[in-house]
Amino acid sequence: xxxxxxxxxxxxxxxxxxxxxxxxxxxxxxxxxxxxxxxxxxxxxxxxxxxxxxxxxxxxxxxxxxxxxxxxxxxxxxxxxxxxxxxxxxxxxxxxxxxxxxxxxxxxxxxxxxxxxxxxxxxxxxxxx
Amino acid sequence: xxxxxxxxxxxxxxxxxxxxxxxxxxxxxxxxxxxxxxxxxxxxxxxxxxxxxxxxxxxxxxxxxxxxxxxxxxxxxxxxxxxxxxxxxxxxxxxxxxxxxxxxxxxxxxxxxxxxxxxxxxxxxxxxxxxxxxxxxxxxxxxxxxxxxxxxxxxxxxxxxxxxxxxxxxxxxxxxxxxxxxxxxxxxxxxxxxxxxxxxxxxxxxxxxxxxxxxxxxxxxxxxxxxxxxxxxxxxxxxxxxxxxxxxxxxxxxxxxxxxxxxxxxxxxxxxxxxxxxxxxxxxxxxxxxxxxxxxxxxxxxxxxxxxxxxxxxxxxxxxxxxxxxxxxxxxxxxxxxxxxxxxxxxxxxxxxxxxxxxxxxxxxxxxxxxxxxxxxxxxxxxxxxxxxxxxxxxxxxxxxxxxxxxxxxxxxxx
Numbered sequence: 319x320x321x322x323x324x325x326x327x328x329x330x331x332x333x334x335x336x337x338x339x340x341x342x343x344x345x346x347x348x349x350x351x352x353x354x355x356x357x358x359x360x361x362x363x364x365x366x367x368x369x370x371x372x373x374x375x376x377x378x379x380x381x382x383x384x385x386x387x388x389x390x391x392x393x394x395x396x397x398x399x400x401x402x403x404x405x406x407x408x409x410x411x412x413x414x415x416x417x418x419x420x421x422x423x424x425x426x427x428x429x430x431x432x433x434x435x436x437x438x439x440x441x442x443x444x445x446x447x
Numbered sequence: 448x449x450x451x452x453x454x455x456x457x458x459x460x461x462x463x464x465x466x467x468x469x470x471x472x473x474x475x476x477x478x479x480x481x482x483x484x485x486x487x488x489x490x491x492x493x494x495x496x497x498x499x500x501x502x503x504x505x506x507x508x509x510x511x512x513x514x515x516x517x518x519x520x521x522x523x524x525x526x527x528x529x530x531x532x533x534x535x536x537x538x539x540x541x542x543x544x545x546x547x548x549x550x551x552x553x554x555x556x557x558x559x560x561x562x563x564x565x566x567x568x569x570x571x572x573x574x575x576x577x578x579x580x581x582x583x584x585x586x587x588x589x590x591x592x593x594x595x596x597x598x599x600x601x602x603x604x605x606x607x608x609x610x611x612x613x614x615x616x617x618x619x620x621x622x623x624x625x626x627x628x629x630x631x632x633x634x635x636x637x638x639x640x641x642x643x644x645x646x647x648x649x650x651x652x653x654x655x656x657x658x659x660x661x662x663x664x665x666x667x668x669x670x671x672x673x674x675x676x677x678x679x680x681x682x683x684x685x686x687x688x689x690x691x692x693x694x695x696x697x698x699x700x701x702x703x704x705x706x707x708x709x710x711x712x713x714x715x716x717x718x719x720x721x722x723x724x725x726x727x728x729x730x731x732x733x734x735x736x737x738x739x740x741x742x743x744x745x746x747x748x749x750x751x752x753x754x755x756x757x758x759x760x761x762x763x764x765x766x767x768x769x770x771x772x773x774x775x776x777x778x779x780x781x782x783x784x785x786x787x788x789x790x791x792x793x794x795x796x797x798x799x800x801x802x803x804x805x806x807x808x809x810x811x812x813x814x815x816x817x818x819x820x821x822x823x824x825x826x827x828x829x830x831x832x833x834x835x836x837x838x839x840x841x842x843x844x845x846x847x848x849x850x851x852x853x854x855x856x857x858x859x860x861x862x
Contacts, residue, residue, distance in 0.1 A: 323802070355818070
């Protein structure tokens with residue numbers, strides 16, 4: 319538990335850096351997990367070179383899902399869509415710095431699913447289930 | 448506060464010895480505190496051993512076998528049915544149908560009695576606090592037939608708003624389907640009085656007893672239930688077997704449920720005639736060992752005493768509400784202990800229900816987080832999820848103290 323609720327996660331949950339919405343935006347997607355009631359929206363703006371200039375997330379959920387959304391949106395600034403496509407489950411776990419049970423893995427991966435569904439369509443997110 | 452263990456009539460320490468899993472440590476020095484009996488109960492040795500002995504010594508398919516082993520299996524299976532009938536005060540064992548679980552029991556009534564007796568424009572009365580298994584089957588039938596579903600609302604303090612129920616009865620519903628005890632709020636609904644009123648209005652009454660039958664004395668005739676559905680696995684028995692009680696006169700007029708072996712009297716290439724009740728509703732080989740395990744579970748519960756179990760759980764819930772009220776930022780839903788079973792669903796200002804459950808788990812405290820298959824009820828309170836602790840005969844005040852200490856820890860971590 320000390321591992322799971324490391325200070326970093328609590329800090330990103332309580333003091334998110336990337337929380338908000340972007341309007342206008344180039345990419346925006348919202349999804350929920352009806353099982354636990356988590357809801358998440360991610361907005362992205364791209365520069366002329368196709369790289370992410372701004373990103374934001376909004377919604378509500380547990381500390382794991384909110385902290386992972388904050389860390390993920392922070393990490394994609396400056397990335398191209400191709401570089402973003404390469405982000406996988408292990409990258410999220412590395413950012414969080416914790417091991418997760420299968421149930422909590424869904425919480426951690428919600429933000430990546432929302433981002434990829436918005437950027438590349440739903441077909442891209444099946445391997446995250 | 449006096450930290451005593453349980454009520455004087457239940458020897459909880461001795462009972463706990465009967466549940467092998469309760470001796471587990473989830474990690475070194477952290478014993479399991481199992482507070483999720485509303486989802487499923489733990490199993491005592493008597494049940495585990497009864498099923499083991501059946502498979503070791505008596506296993507054969509039931510009915511029609513002309514050899515001794517099959518006769519033994521049949522006798523044990525039917526003895527379990529008779530035990531269930533006596534346990535809930537049914538007039539005879541033939542009124543007990545074995546299903547897979549409470550959900551299947553309710554679906555059976557939907558696909559047989561309701562399919563045959565309800566028509567477009569008819570009304571079914573439910574409540575806002577029902578489990579999904581007592582909502583979704585009726586939504587399915589309503590869509591097929593054009594039925595109207597009406598819901599008795601729930602008050603802020605977790606009680607059914609009965610004046611609205613009385614108003615709904617003026618619409619002459621064909622069916623009232625109500626949970627005896629809420630799996631989220633713990634509310635014990637006044638089902639006997641509601642049945643009397645429903646019958647006076649000409650309705651048939653189905654009671655979802657999944658949460659009440661395991662925890663208190665339930666008598667179908669005192670309750671006035673025409674149908675009562677419940678599950679073995681929530682009452683110390685195995686998974687895979689549920690029960691539907693139905694009054695004989697209703698059961699006899701109902702069409703069969705699933706088609707196949709055992710539910711028939713005679714089959715020709717283009718027609719069949721049905722068997723007598725209850726076999727008419729039990730197609731295929733049933734859960735034989737599970738029925739025998741259920742019989743052993745009922746014997747175990749009767750030996751402990753249903754009134755003593757209920758009193759013990761009311762003591763635990765009163766103690767829990769009292770202790771949790773000391774923790775800042777905790778809100779527990781549901782009514783006062785007097786009309787409530789051993790269920791405490793709560794939210795915390797500091798953290799999401801899943802985070803709460805995860806932190807509790809680290810201290811060996813097993814609780815559930817989510818909507819508990821009651822999304823409409825959660826919506827009623829503007830919630831997406833709650834954390835739920837629930838009790839059974841084997842839980843203690845010391846375990847409630849462990850729960851409360853872990854809940855306090857959530858505040859510390861998220862402070």
